Amino acid sequence: MKRLVVINAGTGNPSSTRQLTDRLAQKALDRLDGEAVVTVIDLGPLAVETARAAVAGFAGEELQAAIDKLAAADGIIAATPVYKAGMSGLFKTFVDVLDNDLLVAKPVLLAATGGTPRHALVIDDQLRPLFAYMRALTLPTSVYAAPEDWGSSSLGERLDRAATELAVMVKAGVERQIADNAWSSYQHQFGGNAARAEQTADDVDFSSRLMRLATGGR
Numbered sequence: 001m002k003r004l005v006v007i008n009a010g011t012g013n014p015s016s017t018r019q020l021t022d023r024l025a026q027k028a029l030d031r032l033d034g035e036a037v038v039t040v041i042d043l044g045p046l047a048v049e050t051a052r053a054a055v056a057g058f059a060g061e062e063l064q065a066a067i068d069k070l071a072a073a074d075g076i077i078a079a080t081p082v083y084k085a086g087m088s089g090l091f092k093t094f095v096d097v098l099d100n101d102l103l104v105a106k107p108v109l110l111a112a113t114g115g116t117p118r119h120a121l122v123i124d125d126q127l128r129p130l131f132a133y134m135r136a137l138t139l140p141t142s143v144y145a146a147p148e149d150w151g152s153s154s155l156g157e158r159l160d161r162a163a164t165e166l167a168v169m170v171k172a173g174v175e176r177q178i179a180d181n182a183w184s185s186y187q188h189q190f191g192g193n194a195a196r197a198e199q200t201a202d203d204v205d206f207s208s209r210l211m212r213l214a215t216g217g218r
Helices: 016-031 044-056 061-071 089-096 122-133 153-172 174-185 209-214
Strands: 002-008 036-042 075-083 107-113 143-145
Touching: 002 016, 002 061, 002 153, 016 036, 016 075, 016 107, 016 143, 016 153, 036 044, 036 061, 044 061, 044 089, 075 089, 075 122, 075 153, 107 122, 107 153, 143 153, 153 174
Parallel strands: 002 036, 002 075, 075 107, 107 143
Antiparallel strands: none
């Protein structure tokens, strides 16, 4: 059974961001023939723990549970509202507290909502570079929805296309195929919370300048 995980940074009730992710998740499920389960991580209730983790460096129980769900995901839908021409601070802080190894080679469908079409490029300008840094595989199609988009057929077409791309990547097991065969060739945070079971000291380059300095060498 494949596992899809939704990161929802919407905080309204109802939240247009959550509505968008629900539609994307359902379409992806349909294309996976029901052979998948969806878990939603709502960031609003995790705001206090996320801020505390950003300051102290340690995740609380509920935040760690969310991190564990992401670590086990075969595919991710990540969505944020756009505030002041940028991703929400809650969304960015949540990603900031994730181990850099957590999302390696995971397919990620990017989505956002905003009050005007002028903010549509926030996805390509801010979200893609962020997830590229995390070494995730962002899908070619992203989905942005402004108020006037909700009743348009073009939004439905983008939802279909994005969900299809996600389903194909998940069915193919792209993350496993890449990470299982190339994990040791990535640069890792040794001992991080995303460490794979097979990760060993061999995955750390002890000959690097930083490691030589840390061990008292030259």
